[in-house]
Amino acid sequence: xxxxxxxxxxxxxxxxxxxxxxxxxxxxxxxxxxxxxxxxxxxxxxxxxxxxxxxxxxxxxxxxxxxxxxxxxxxxxxxxxxxxxxxxxxxxxxxxxxxxxxxxxxxxxxxxxxxxxxxxxxxxxxxxxxxxxxxxxxxxxxxxxxxxxxxxxxxxxxxxxxxxxxxxxxxxxxxxxxxxxxxxxxxxxxxxxxxxxxxxxxxxxxxxxxxxxxxxxxxxxxxxxxxxxxxxxxxxxxxxxxxxxxxxxxxxxxxxxxxxxxxxxxxxxxxxxxxxxxxxxxxxxxxxxxxxxxxxxxxxxxxxxxxxxxxxxxxxxxxxxxxxxxxxxxxxxxxxxxxxxxxxxxxxxxxxxxxxxxxxxxxxxxxxxxxxxxxxxxxxxxxxxxx
Amino acid sequence: xxxxxxxxxxxxxxxxxxxxxxxxxxxxxxxxxxxxxxxxxxxxxxxxxxxxxxxxxxxxxxxxxxxxxxxxxxxxxxxxxxxxxxxxxxxxxxxxxxxxxxxxxxxxxxxxxxxxxxxxxxxxxxxxxxxxxxxxxxxxxxxxxxxxxxxxxxxxxxxxxxxxxxxxxxxxxxxxxxxxxxxxxxxxxxxxxxxxxxxxxxxxxxxxxxxxxxxxxxxxxxxxxxxxxxxxxxxxxxxxxxxxxxxxxxxxxxxxxxxxxxxxxxxxxxxxxxxxxxxxxxxxxxxxxxxxxxxxxxxxxxxxxxxxxxxxxxxxxxxxxxxxxxxxxxxxxxxxxxxxxxxxxxxxxxxxxxxxxxxxxxxxxxxxxxxxxxxxxxxxxxxxxxx
Numbered sequence: 214x215x216x217x218x219x220x221x222x223x224x225x226x227x228x229x230x231x232x233x234x235x236x237x238x239x240x241x242x243x244x245x246x247x248x249x250x251x252x253x254x255x256x257x258x259x260x261x262x263x264x265x266x267x268x269x270x271x272x273x274x275x276x277x278x279x280x281x282x283x284x285x286x287x288x289x290x291x292x293x294x295x296x297x298x299x300x301x302x303x304x305x306x307x308x309x310x311x312x313x314x315x316x317x318x319x320x321x322x323x324x325x326x327x328x329x330x331x332x333x334x335x336x337x338x339x340x341x342x343x344x345x346x347x348x349x350x351x352x353x354x355x356x357x358x359x360x361x362x363x364x365x366x367x368x369x370x371x372x373x374x375x376x377x378x379x380x381x382x383x384x385x386x387x388x389x390x391x392x393x394x395x396x397x398x399x400x401x402x403x404x405x406x407x408x409x410x411x412x413x414x415x416x417x418x419x420x421x422x423x424x425x426x427x428x429x430x431x432x433x434x435x436x437x438x439x440x441x442x443x444x445x446x447x448x449x450x451x452x453x454x455x456x457x458x459x460x461x462x463x464x465x466x467x468x469x470x471x472x473x474x475x476x477x478x479x480x481x482x483x484x485x486x487x488x489x490x491x492x493x494x495x496x497x498x499x500x501x502x503x504x505x506x507x508x509x510x511x512x513x514x515x516x517x518x519x520x521x522x523x524x525x526x527x528x529x530x531x532x533x534x535x536x537x538x539x540x541x542x543x544x545x546x547x548x549x550x551x552x553x554x555x556x557x558x559x560x561x562x563x564x565x566x567x568x569x570x571x572x573x574x575x576x577x578x579x580x581x582x583x584x585x586x587x588x589x590x591x592x593x594x595x596x597x598x599x600x
Numbered sequence: 601x602x603x604x605x606x607x608x609x610x611x612x613x614x615x616x617x618x619x620x621x622x623x624x625x626x627x628x629x630x631x632x633x634x635x636x637x638x639x640x641x642x643x644x645x646x647x648x649x650x651x652x653x654x655x656x657x658x659x660x661x662x663x664x665x666x667x668x669x670x671x672x673x674x675x676x677x678x679x680x681x682x683x684x685x686x687x688x689x690x691x692x693x694x695x696x697x698x699x700x701x702x703x704x705x706x707x708x709x710x711x712x713x714x715x716x717x718x719x720x721x722x723x724x725x726x727x728x729x730x731x732x733x734x735x736x737x738x739x740x741x742x743x744x745x746x747x748x749x750x751x752x753x754x755x756x757x758x759x760x761x762x763x764x765x766x767x768x769x770x771x772x773x774x775x776x777x778x779x780x781x782x783x784x785x786x787x788x789x790x791x792x793x794x795x796x797x798x799x800x801x802x803x804x805x806x807x808x809x810x811x812x813x814x815x816x817x818x819x820x821x822x823x824x825x826x827x828x829x830x831x832x833x834x835x836x837x838x839x840x841x842x843x844x845x846x847x848x849x850x851x852x853x854x855x856x857x858x859x860x861x862x863x864x865x866x867x868x869x870x871x872x873x874x875x876x877x878x879x880x881x882x883x884x885x886x887x888x889x890x891x892x893x894x895x896x897x898x899x900x901x902x903x904x905x906x907x908x909x910x911x912x913x914x915x916x917x918x919x920x921x922x923x924x925x926x927x928x929x930x931x932x933x934x935x936x937x938x939x940x941x942x943x944x945x946x947x948x949x950x951x952x953x954x955x956x957x958x959x960x961x962x963x964x965x966x967x968x969x970x971x972x973x974x975x976x977x978x979x980x981x982x983x984x985x986x987x
Contacts, residue, residue, distance in 0.1 A: 295761070324757055330797055335746055335790030342750020345729075348757070366787070369740045370747070376950040377724040377736060379942075383953060414951050414959075438953035466957075513957035 271459040280313050280450035282424040283389070285458075286431035287314065287351065291321050294349060297435060300327040300336055301353030301389075310355055311391055311450055333363035337388070341370055344384045351435055357392040357444075358401025364409075371440045372415030386440045389431075391447035392420075393484040393534050394581055397574045404571050405535035410442050411512045411544070418511035419465050420444040422486035424454030426509065429461035437465075444511075446484035468515035470522060474504030477528035477591050480519050480545060482508040485532050485582060492587040503591065511541060516548040523549050524556035528594040530564060532582045537565035559597035562590045615869045616850055617840035621897045623905030631849035634688075638848075643912050646687060646844050648921050650679035650900050653703045655925035656712060659932050660719065664878040668936050670721040675702045677842070677873030680899030681807050683707070684847025685775070685866070688855055692733055695775045696748035698782065699737040700807075708732040712928060713935030722941045741778075742785030745804070748776035749791045752800035771859035773801040781812025783828070784820045792832040795863040803851070803858045804829070804865040807841060809872035814885035826867035834863045841870030842899040871897070 277285065290297045299314060305328040308315030318326035329336045333354060340350035354360045360367070367388070374384040394403035410418045417439050421427040427445070434441035463469060471486065472493050479489040486507045493503035506522050508514070523529035529549055531542040546561035564582045572580045618635065619625050625635075657674050664672040675682065682703035686695070695704055705715050710727050717726030718737055725736035738744040752774045759770050782788060783806060795802040806825050810817045821828070829836030835857075839850040847868060854864040871894040875882050882891075907913040948963050 298757075324760060330790070330793050332790040332793060334787050335749075335794050338743065338746025338787060338791065339750035339753055339794050342747035342752070343754045343757075344750070345735075345747065346751050346754030346758075348754055362786075365740065366743060366746065370743050373724075375953060376947060378729065379723070379725075379946070379950045380953070381728040381730065382736075385953075417952075417956070439956075513959075515957065517957075 274455050274457045274459075276453055277424050277428075277456050278451045278453050279421070279424045279427045279446075280311055282428040282454070282456050283313050283431050283445065284315060284317070285456070286428045286435075287317060288320070290349075290351070290432055290435045291317065291325060296347060297349040297351065298325045298327060298343075299351045299353065300329050300340060302329055302331055302336070302355050304328060304353050309353060311447060313389070313391075313445075313450070314353065333359055333361075334366050337363040337366040337371060337386075340386050341366065341374065341384055344386045345374070345382055349385050349387070349435060351387045351389065353389045355391070356402050357390060357404040357406055360388075360390055360406060367410070367416070367440075367442075368413045372413045374415075375439070376415060383438055384440050385438045387431075387434045387437075388440070388442045390442055390444050391450075392444045393446050393448060394571060394574070394577050395448040395484065397577075399574070400571070403574065403577065405444075405533065405566070407444055407511050407533070408535060408539065408541040408544075411514075411541055415440065416512060417441040417466065418444065419509060420446060420483035420511065421509065422446060422449065422471075422483055422507050423452065425456045425462060426465075426507075428456045428458070430465040430509070433461065433465040444483055448484050449487070452487065466510040466513050466515070468509050468518040469507045470504060470518070471507045472503070472505040474502040474526060476502045476526055477530065477594055478504045478506055478519075478522045478526045479530045479532060479587055479591070480506040480508055480522070481532040481582075482511070484534060488582065488584055489532060489587060492584040492591075495584060496588060496591060501591070501595075508545070514544065514548065516545065516552065519545060520549045520552035523561070524553040527556060527558040527599060528591070528597075529557065529561045530587060530590040530594060531561060532564040532587055532590075534566055534581055536568050537563045538568045540565055556600075558600045559594040562594055564590045615838040615840045615867075616846050617843050618846040618849065619843045619902055619906055621842075621902050623902055623909060625845070625906060625910075628849075631846065631853060634849035634852045635845050640912050642687075643907065644917060646683050646848070647900070647903055647907060647913065648924065649683045649687070649703060649707055650844065650903070651921050652925040652928050653679055653683075653706050654900060655922075655929050656706070656932055657702060659929035660716065661874070661878060663933065663936055664719070669716070669719045669878075672719055672878045673700050673876075674872070674874035674878075675700050677871045677894065677899065678807055678809055679703055680844035680903065681841030681847050681868040681870045684844040684849075685805055685851040685868070688848050688851035689773070689775060693773050693775060693855075694729075694748070694751050695734040695777065696744040696751070697735060697737055697777045698741075698744070698779060699739055700779070701734075701737075701777055704777075705732075705734060706928075708734045710734065711935075712932035713939065716932060716936055717939065720936055720939050722939045741782040742787040742791075745776045745778055745782075745788050745791035746794070748774045749794045749800060749802055752795065752802045753798060755801060756798065771801070773803055773855055773858045775803050775805055777805050777807070779812065780806065780808040780810065780817040780820050780825060781815065783825050784812075792829070792834075792863070796832040796834050799862045801858050801861060802863040803855055804836075804863060805851075806865065806867045807870055808867055809870050811872055811876065811882070811886065813876040813880055814882075824867060826865060829863075829865035832863075834865065836865035836867060838867045838869060841868030842894075842897045842902065844899060844903050870899075873898075 304314040305318035305326055336352055340352050343350050371384055374382050393405055410416050419430055421430045434443050472490055481489045489505045493505050496503045504522050504526050506519050531545045533542055542563040542565055549561055564586050566580055618628055657676055660672045661674055663669045686704040686707045710732055714726035717723040729735045755772050808817055824838055826836035826838040837850055839846050850866055858864050948959055951959055
């Protein structure tokens with residue numbers, strides 16, 4: 214299957230209804246480099262040999278693309294714990310279709326970096342068996358839409374093994390799941406299933422939005438004694454950022470204010486964080502001060518941090534790529550409403566996909582939340598008077 | 601001897617049989633030597649195990665009828681298949697059962713009060729899998745075959761790393777149990793692909809009891825399930841599952857080969873003489889003639905006849921076993937009445953290994969809510985058990 218299409222991410226032509234904010238150069242303000250092809254990262258070094266954290270001095274901070282930051286995290290965990298292993302389709306010699314595991318099989322051998330048969334349920338189910346025996350498997354599912362054949366193993370088995378046995382059997386398994394749209398691919402390659410996993414008790418679900426978080430959240434996920442699903446924002450694999458190898462910014466299971474503001478808050482995660490930051494930049498030129506919260510952890514949800522921000526600015530817009538109906542934004546809106554209703558000037562507004570299967574990607578630019586859609590929601594929020 | 605399947609057709613494959621329904625023992629070049637290695641005590645223990653489980657099984661069925669159990673899954677008729685197979689394993693060989701392997705559970709030292717918790721609905725599992733080398737019962741059909749294969753991947757890696765750190769021998773095997781119904785599940789297929797491709801020490805044990813609730817085995821497969829193994833590149837053998845000696849010998853023989861690496865499959869031809877569970881009525885879907893024809897092949901009667909005729913046991917021995925079985929049944933009845941439901945708080949604490957905000961929030965809310973009832977003068981809800 215051809216997973217890649219030569220379409221530029223985030224550089225779609227302006228939609229006809231975008232004139233309101235288009236004049237402010239909204240889309241152009243987004244700093245993410247476009248990808249010409251999902252499978253071949255442009256102009257990136259072969260390895261991220263920053264020196265594994267083996268008790269010596271950590272490597273100095275280094276600028277890496279997000280995919281290479283994950284690669285470095287995997288290398289460091291494989292180095293430090295002989296019981297950690299990687300398993301997935303095409304992750305060995307090929308290095309994964311996104312090259313996230315590039316070079317690791319050569320370094321650690323085929324028993325530690327395992328090319329699996331093409332069988333998603335098999336990958337998760339066998340990893341559960343290995344985890345029961347004391348291993349820490351890190352699974353790569355090739356694409357979001359292919360996780361569903363393994364959905365049963367994840368929800369009826371992985372999520373429940375610990376509670377079923379009252380903690381006597383652990384399932385410390387990490388599932389890496391490239392997710393989200395805007396890579397110009399075909400059906401089943403652009404979905405956002407976070408709400409399905411967040412709704413399943415027993416799982417943890419996190420999503421980094423930048424290289425530094427990608428490095429540390431991956432390491433923290435692998436070390437966590439619970440099963441963790443890392444939703445990797447695939448359109449951000451080539452987003453460069455400075456990774457400080459000496460210390461994580463914070464715990465993986467918390468939210469973070471990534472831009473301070475006073476007039477409204479946009480809460481989002483993964484692929485949309487750069488969009489929100491760009492929207493905040495555009496709004497600033499209009500004299501509006503937008504705070505941006507990177508939710509980072511879907512389950513557990515750090516609703517306290519989000520509610521605190523919303524209470525401060527009195528306005529909250531929640532954005533994600535998944536359809537809004539029954540989506541995770543509804544959970545955030547409800548929880549923030551419960552915590553801070555009396556502090557809000559406007560209802561929590563949601564920006565997300567439509568109630569339809571992910572569209573053919575020639576139309577995805579009209580489906581996905583962008584700067585204009587976020588700012589439109591901010592405008593709507595401002596149509597309610599301040600308290 | 602050929603076994604008619606549920607449609608009355610004859611299988612082309614001849615199941616291995618040593619002990620005929622009339623209690624006469626035949627010689628087999630490959631399998632008889634395994635029987636001649638069994639001492640008198642071993643031979644008697646096989647009978648004790650089967651007879652004890654049958655008595656306990658009847659007690660559990662009565663307890664369900666009296667409303668003491670939420671459900672019971674009878675193993676009536678499948679005693680020899682399980683007793684012979686489990687007796688051929690080492691105590692460190694991990695078993696991944698379905699929900700009907702009561703004979704195996706008793707053999708592994710799982711007490712009636714531990715076994716019954718799932719069915720009493722006081723807990724999802726009453727034993728620690730690591731203590732008995734037997735996983736918890738599996739309600740989702742076929743899911744456990746992948747866990748078994750993953751466990752075997754762990755064995756393979758432990759051995760490659762120079763030994764095991766769990767006190768197991770280097771030539772451990774894993775028993776993956778399933779039924780004829782589960783053989784239609786995709787997970788079983790995926791597990792066989794993994795087991796074969798990685799040459800893993802997995803012994804598949806299909807108890808073909810002819811009925812998946814009301815659906816006959818012929819709907820799962822038009823050919824012998826044993827033949828499926830060849831499609832994955834390994835050997836499958838059919839055995840008369842109502843013959844405890846053949847069940848033992850075949851498991852011992854194939855198990856020995858599995859210990860050298862690579863999976864094998866046993867299709868044990870047996871018959872579920874009772875209902876699928878206490879929730880169904882088998883008279884609605886199968887003829888009394890069919891049931892009568894299998895009663896004539898009863899595994900325990902057949903074996904008892906041979907034990908007596910061969911002078912391995914006398915009436916005194918059988919009376920002793922009857923008394924022991926009655927004691928186990930009494931233990932079960934007592935346990936059912938004494939079992940307390942697992943407090944909801946403990947179940948909540950077991951969902952995650954590390955603290956999770958939403959679980960903590962729910963737990964505090966429940967505590968406060970129930971404390972509110974106590975303040976009104978009534979005892980707090982949740983205290984002193986719900987029953």
